[in-house]
Amino acid sequence: MQTSLENDRMAKLKKYMADVLEKTDRPESYLIAVLHRAQNLFGYLSRDVMDEIALTMNIPTSHIWGVATFYHYFKLKPQGKHSIAICLGTACYVKGAGDILRTIKKELKIGIGETTEDGFFSLHEARCLGACGLAPVVMIDDKIYGELTNQKIIEIINNYRKRDRKSKEG
Amino acid sequence: MKKNKSKENFIITLCDGPSCIHNKSKELKRDIEIQLEKKGLSDNGRIILSGCLGMCSKGPILIVNPGYTIYGHVTEKDIPEIVESHLVKGKPVSRLIIDEDHLYNRFFRVFGDVGFFGKQMRITLRNCGIIDPESIDDYISLRGYEAIAKILSDMKPEEVIEEVKRSGLRGRGGAGFPTGMKWEFTANQKSDEKYVICNADEGDPGAFMDRSAIEGDPHTVIEGMIIGGYAVGSAKGIVYIRAEYPLAITRLEKAIKDARDSGFLGENILGSDFSFDIEIRLGAGAFVCGEETALIHSIEGSRGMPRPRPPYPSVNGLFGKPTLINNVETWANVPVIILDSADWFRKVGTEKSKGTKVFALAGKVKNTGLVEVPMGTTLREIIFDIGGGIEKGKKFKAVQTGGPSGGCLPEKYLDTPIDYESLAKAGSIMGSGGMIVIDEDSCMVNIAKFFLEFTQNESCGKCTPCREGTKRMLEILTRITEGKGEQGDIEKLERLGNLIKKASLCGLGQSAPNPVLSTLTNFREEYEEHIKHKKCRAGECRLLLDYVINDKCVGCGACKRICPAGAVSGNPKTPHVIDKSKCIKCGQCYEICKFGAVDKK
Numbered sequence: 001m002q003t004s005l006e007n008d009r010m011a012k013l014k015k016y017m018a019d020v021l022e023k024t025d026r027p028e029s030y031l032i033a034v035l036h037r038a039q040n041l042f043g044y045l046s047r048d049v050m051d052e053i054a055l056t057m058n059i060p061t062s063h064i065w066g067v068a069t070f071y072h073y074f075k076l077k078p079q080g081k082h083s084i085a086i087c088l089g090t091a092c093y094v095k096g097a098g099d100i101l102r103t104i105k106k107e108l109k110i111g112i113g114e115t116t117e118d119g120f121f122s123l124h125e126a127r128c129l130g131a132c133g134l135a136p137v138v139m140i141d142d143k144i145y146g147e148l149t150n151q152k153i154i155e156i157i158n159n160y161r162k163r164d165r166k167s168k169e170g
Numbered sequence: 171m172k173k174n175k176s177k178e179n180f181i182i183t184l185c186d187g188p189s190c191i192h193n194k195s196k197e198l199k200r201d202i203e204i205q206l207e208k209k210g211l212s213d214n215g216r217i218i219l220s221g222c223l224g225m226c227s228k229g230p231i232l233i234v235n236p237g238y239t240i241y242g243h244v245t246e247k248d249i250p251e252i253v254e255s256h257l258v259k260g261k262p263v264s265r266l267i268i269d270e271d272h273l274y275n276r277f278f279r280v281f282g283d284v285g286f287f288g289k290q291m292r293i294t295l296r297n298c299g300i301i302d303p304e305s306i307d308d309y310i311s312l313r314g315y316e317a318i319a320k321i322l323s324d325m326k327p328e329e330v331i332e333e334v335k336r337s338g339l340r341g342r343g344g345a346g347f348p349t350g351m352k353w354e355f356t357a358n359q360k361s362d363e364k365y366v367i368c369n370a371d372e373g374d375p376g377a378f379m380d381r382s383a384i385e386g387d388p389h390t391v392i393e394g395m396i397i398g399g400y401a402v403g404s405a406k407g408i409v410y411i412r413a414e415y416p417l418a419i420t421r422l423e424k425a426i427k428d429a430r431d432s433g434f435l436g437e438n439i440l441g442s443d444f445s446f447d448i449e450i451r452l453g454a455g456a457f458v459c460g461e462e463t464a465l466i467h468s469i470e471g472s473r474g475m476p477r478p479r480p481p482y483p484s485v486n487g488l489f490g491k492p493t494l495i496n497n498v499e500t501w502a503n504v505p506v507i508i509l510d511s512a513d514w515f516r517k518v519g520t521e522k523s524k525g526t527k528v529f530a531l532a533g534k535v536k537n538t539g540l541v542e543v544p545m546g547t548t549l550r551e552i553i554f555d556i557g558g559g560i561e562k563g564k565k566f567k568a569v570q571t572g573g574p575s576g577g578c579l580p581e582k583y584l585d586t587p588i589d590y591e592s593l594a595k596a597g598s599i600m601g602s603g604g605m606i607v608i609d610e611d612s613c614m615v616n617i618a619k620f621f622l623e624f625t626q627n628e629s630c631g632k633c634t635p636c637r638e639g640t641k642r643m644l645e646i647l648t649r650i651t652e653g654k655g656e657q658g659d660i661e662k663l664e665r666l667g668n669l670i671k672k673a674s675l676c677g678l679g680q681s682a683p684n685p686v687l688s689t690l691t692n693f694r695e696e697y698e699e700h701i702k703h704k705k706c707r708a709g710e711c712r713l714l715l716d717y718v719i720n721d722k723c724v725g726c727g728a729c730k731r732i733c734p735a736g737a738v739s740g741n742p743k744t745p746h747v748i749d750k751s752k753c754i755k756c757g758q759c760y761e762i763c764k765f766g767a768v769d770k771k
Contacts, residue, residue, distance in 0.1 A: 026489065028470075028471045029469060029470045029471040029489075030471060031471035031472075032451070032452065032453075032454055032468065032471055033451065033452065035454070036413065036452055036454065063472075066472075066473055067471070067472065067473055070456060070473040070474065070475075070630075071453075071454035071455050071456050071474070072454070072455035072456060073413055073414075073453075073454035073455035074454060074455075088375070089375035089376045090375045090376035090532070090533070090570065090573070090604065090606045090620070090621075091375075091376045091532035091533050091538070091606055093375075093620050094533050094534060094606060094608055094612050094617070095533070095534070126414070127373065127375045127457070127624070128374070128375040128376055128377065128378065129188060129414075130187075130188055130222070130378035130381055130415075131187075131188035131189050131192065131226070132226065132376055132378070132530065132532035132533075132538055133189040133226020133227045133229065133532070133538040133539060134188075134189050134192055134226070135532065135533075135538075144188050144191070144192045145192070146189070146192050150761070
């Protein structure tokens, strides 16, 4: 059953697609923009959402699926509450990002592209966040943490956990 | 500058690149506002957020104008002093000034002096950090959009193309194709529709030149594209930019809107017959989309896969129409060439490579950040003079240029003057401008593996040599770093690498083996050590290391308790021993030891 929140999101997506269809004679070229909008609203691209896009935009679902799976930016599974993106760009790599990644994996017990059992963290790899001066870095949601050590990253992760526990209690 | 400039006594510029934001530059802005309010100075000046200034290791950066005083490592506590001493009393706070000859400083101090030929020279990034990137008035005040007025009133499209050709400008995306020729090919096509594209899909890991250029001075790119549109007869421009660059996207959106409102974009620009508009399209995290035919497919809403060329996009591009594609940095050079003439531009650089190149200097070097130098500057000057040399007094081992498509150059190439040809001759490429410094602590086999993992992951899978070949190469490299390398592996890597280079469909595959082949040429002995002696001299390949307990051991037993293989033995308070035959080399004993008693050898 769809919640009203989801209905609301779907309405927004439909409005966006209607605008696209109206303003251009090549709507199919805006597919990636539509997928960006959809992921923005829903957090990931579900089968239902892709079907809806297919119907509205008159593009086969198979094509949409092909596009969605091609680009790393699109997520096909629900994401954790916080996303941890570890930068594996060259500068971070030569400064020990591999070690940091091992530590995060061990701490969260998940691999890249996976979400923790409690749905709290998702782990992704990023190819250069452009903060090479702070290497190695991770980006948690929109915040960058730099000059990491194995100890520091565990502290940061624990701080997120603590804050969440507090907000639940308080 | 702004209309009320008569009242403007000072401008404070804060860097809001990722490194500086991390170091709280945005919080500093608020602190400055509070202090100015206190002193009643709020209306006497303004605060600008500049986009990345490239002085990342000295952040947060604060610049006070006039005077170009650059402050580094500024904290909240320093703000009252800066406001009181510098702005009220007119005495700069000397203890915070970055005074060494580093990155931008030299340029800032002599800004406006065209005769400046120091180590750095800024053409592409000429306005970054000087203007407010969100103010079109600022841009116009530094001769912005003047080149548009010049071409629309004085120059025919052919003359514009001739000028760009004469300037010797070459594609800054990496391949170095002469820009003017590309323009001419597109202009020569007869078509009802043509497109102009700006490639801002900056995907090389460790490279962020284009992001900085757009964040710091978006109008330059727009102006360049308008000139391109006029020259080739196109009315529509598209900027294809990475979705991972939200600040750059926001600034670009605002700049396009402002340019439209001011009559530089849209119908009948500046009252002429020429119409041109720009729209933004977002990428979605696929490295291969930096390749022009893949980029076109992506804009068309499909999987971003390349196709064979010819036909080149200048003949058959976006939606089958003639299309001119240039990279951000290339576009940013165009207004300068038109305004200051090709003759001036030709004076900078080497015989075959004109102008400047922006590099993102990172890795094990003291000063990390953006550097713009004239072509012909040597690697040594960039790394040691501008970059300040290697961190922690370590020894230089290699410099990697060109990202995953480039190569690693050892010490003997340090005095190579940088241009497209010399880097290619040395076994690397110019690339888009990533420059990573590697010291003795990094294993070259591992570095090669790192880049191949990247290209393997990003291979679109369309052609077999790239899809399968890179996978096989990666398997061999993985085997070598795990101590399972076999006799003949080096030859296999070379044969495969050369085959992939020759047979792949697009630039990604054709250059994917470069990091491996260049390290095989320049650091062959490291490969041989890994294979024959199962040793990694940098100590990075953990499976090739032996963990040994030294005499610092106090017998606390921490390593014994954590060892998952039961390889550590010893009685409490006496030195412990690791049994090599049982050790699985997980490194946990090394990490847990508080006494530095576990050595990796």
